[in-house]
Amino acid sequence: MNRPRHKRPASLIIISMMVLWILLSSASSRAVAVNEEDLEYAAKLAFLYNFAKFIEWPPGSFHSPSAPLVICIAGRDPFSPGTENELRTRTVSGHPIEIRPLRATDPVGVCGMVFIPVTERDQADNILQRSRGSSTLTVGEIPGFAARGGIINLTVEGNRLHFEINQLAAERAGLKISSRLFSLAKIVTDDPRR
Amino acid sequence: MIVAILPLLATTEALAQESPSGPDLTDMSIEELMSLRIESVYGASGFKQKVTEAPASVTIITSEDIQRYGYRTLADILRNVPGSYVTYDRNYDYLGVRGFGLPGQYNNSFTLLFDGHRVNDNIFDAAEIGSDSPLDVDLIDRVEVIRGPNSSLYVASAFLGVINVITKRGRDVSHVAMSGEVASYQTYKGRISYGNKLKNGLEVLLSGSFYDSQGQDRLFFKEFNSPATNNGIATNADGEELHQFFAGASWGGFTLHGVFGSREKTIPTASFGSIFNVTGTRTVDVRGYIDLRYERQLAHGWNLSSRTYYDHFDNDGTYEYDHSASDGPPLVLNKNFAHGKWWGEEVTVSKQAFGNQRWIAGTEVQDSFQQDQGNYDVEPFLEYFSDSRTSTVVSLYVQDEIRLRKGLILNAGLRYDHYSTFGGTTNPRGALIYNPWENTTFKFLYGQSFRAPNMFELYYDAPGNQANPSLRPETVKTMELVWEQYLPKHLLLAVTGFDYPIRHLINEQIDPASGNAFFANAGSLELRGLEFVVSRSVPGGLQGRLSYSFQNATDASTRTAVTNSPKHLVQASLSVPVVPHKVFASMDLQYVSRRITLAGTYSGAYVVPNFTLLRRSASDKWELSASLYNAFNERYADPAGHGLLENEIVQDGRNFRIKVGYRFH
Secondary structure, three states: OOOOOOHHHHHHHHHHHHHHHHHHOOOOOOOOOOOHHHHHHHHHHHHHHHHHHOEEOOOOOOOOOOOOEEEEEEOOOOOOHHHHHHHHOOEEOOEEEEEEEEOOOOOOOOOOEEEEOHHHHHHHHHHHHHHOOOOOEEEEOOOOOOOOOOOEEEEEEOOEEEEEEEHHHHHHOOOEEOHHHHHHOEEEOOOOOO | OHHHHHHHHHHHHHHHHHOOOOOOHHHOOHHHHHHOOOOOOHHHOOOOOOHHHOOOEEEEEEHHHHHHHOOOOHHHHHOOOOOEEEEEOOOOEEEEEOOEOOOOOOOOOEEEEEOOEEOOOOOOOOOOOOOOOOOOHHHEEEEEEEEOOOOOOOOOOOOOEEEEEEEOOHHHHOEEEEEEEEEOOOEEEEEEEEEEEOOOOOEEEEEEEEEEEOOOOEEEOHHHOOHHHHHHEEEOOOOEEEEEEEEEEEEOOEEEEEEEEEEEEEOOOOHHHOOOOOOOOEEEEEEEEEEEEEEEEOHHHEEEEEEEEEEEEEEEEEEEEOOHHHOOOOOEEEEEEEEEEEEEEEEEEEEEEOOOEEEEEEEEEEEEEEEEEEEEEOOOOEEEEEEEEEEEEEEEEEEEEEEEEOOEEEEEEEEEEEEOOOEEEEEEEEEEEEOOOOOEEEEEEEEEEEEOOOHHHHHOOOOOEOOOOOOOOEEEEEEEEEEEEEEOOOEEEEEEEEEEEEEOOEEEEEOOOOOOEEEEEOOOEEEEEEEEEEEEEOOOOOEEEEEEEEEEEEEOOOOOEOOOOOOEEEEEEEEEEEEOOOEEEEEEEEEEOOEEOOOOOEEOOEEEEEEEEEEEOOOOOEEEEEEEEOOOOOOOEEEOOOOOOOOEEEOOOOEEEEEEEEEEO
């Protein structure tokens, strides 16, 4: 109150402009828009991409060397369109990535990989059943998903993302998982009670 | 001061440019992805909802923000939320949003939830957001601030907003974490927490905190500036002591939460006509609850969730009075109390139809079996007023979310509440969420809500006050238009326009005949305004936000401005990784324009910037932070509420805090 009045707006304007400048200043990377709330799912989508890189599908899974790797998202898609589009520009061993929704009646076999978001957990068993006999990599984010027969399950521990691999389930699908993935994963087996 | 800040900002700017602050996640290796701190764990809730699809305007604050910006209380967190401002009367903190925040209203226009449990008590409907909060901010995983009435899903008094606090889980702490703080005004704080997720699936988090502060040793109040009252200086009358306990456990579908807090605060303001410059005038607030939740997935996409809870609230005030003017003793201790106990049961059923529809229906019964208030002198004993009540609230609600087509969501809800105090009320809510293009969201929000008169407003009858059992609920109809635009490089632009007409406002009045204060449904308010937000949040890197809010609150009948309602708010925050993942320099700033006081004068505008430097070890084993609050030593004051002789209450000047945290794995 004893301070000269003009200083207050001046400091406010200077600081606000500095903050705005820093916020708007261009960072060098060509990163896609990820708001803070979507970080979890942006990271999970990047995990899917990494899984694809370290997993070998059985011969004949792709019609041709340039056939797309189809990643299906069951039900409600939690990923942001921006990050999905970014992934669509990538390839895995020459296969372009295709992302498409999986509806209740769609065959699972056409998917190289299917992701079952936590919101669709009631559908998980159904999808796992429908994927039997195909070489579809099933990825979930549902507690106990891998023990229920899913191949990979994403978990969050101590504010960080981890994943579980059910080796038996991978073998059943004829998928070869690189040792690098195994070394980072928690290995689980089928829950005998089921 | 500004000159000293400039080089710091210039350096951070350079670092922001150089540091790999914008890594594309797709290019990260699995190891890098696994080291990323994920703050928003939607997967845990099971009902993940993207912020862009929420039927409200939402701001999220994470535990990472709390550490980086050095937030000490929920009030610190909330004053940085766009469009919010916090008023402090040196006992309680009051939140204002949309230009509405009457001093002394105990935050009864907001619902504060801890893990879905309503924290507002059953006498004042008060939400404890200051140092009186029973929850240590270090245990907060994230805070969702939802503007507007979400009362079709939450209990009443979610009148202007819901503050949803989600606490950490055992695995987020594993195993033993300790922290210690030293701050200005001889303030010390310590916390010890144990958390773990055991092999058998049991997850536990236990924590206890202790806080002690001497407070300001000298506070000047010009209304008491006379030799008889120490020239307006209250000495050593600002101390407080706080204990907080938290227990959380989950196993299978069961989640148990127990929260307990007890705070004693010395009141330096001679409130309610008590003696100035004494240390015996104080309040003790005790708040605790146990909440047991059970969730079960049934066949065909059905979910069942049930919640049983028991709550306890005690507010005990001791006031020193001088009765010598009326030939009584020069020192009489007066006690004022509000004691509440209640329990409740809530059952929610939801159904997720594959892909495009989901609906929720629920019912809640809350039984307040103790709602006692009273006021008496200790010696000589004289009871002025004593009131015991019980009441019940029964609620039914239903909400449906329909994906009409790609990019178009309709969200509609209806809630019926029956209060034993005044009867029933039905309130609808609707939202249309439209994504015309990938990164663009428009939200059209409409809601009706009410605030039930609380026991204090209905029945408080101590001398100088008058009960009014015929109070009706306060009502609001909210209209809001939100435009959110996500841009490359993690930028978000948001513009919000709102129009909230409030009717039957429950407002404190003075009866001209008796001179007594009482509450009446008097007046209507129009809250209108615009909010602009630019924010950027690079995963693990630079983050910041700049917002400007124009809020015009007017009394609809008199066309005059509303008490404690700033027209302009500017809030800025910026956090820069000086050394990636290890050292963060952060700043937040609030500008609040002048506000009218109850006496009709103005509390001057203020700018308060706070700075925090955080150093974290690579393994997250230890953490050290240093904060400087009100760095420019701005002298400012907040408008005072009813019951205070002061027109304005002086706020803290420049002050600091040093905090150390250590974790045993």
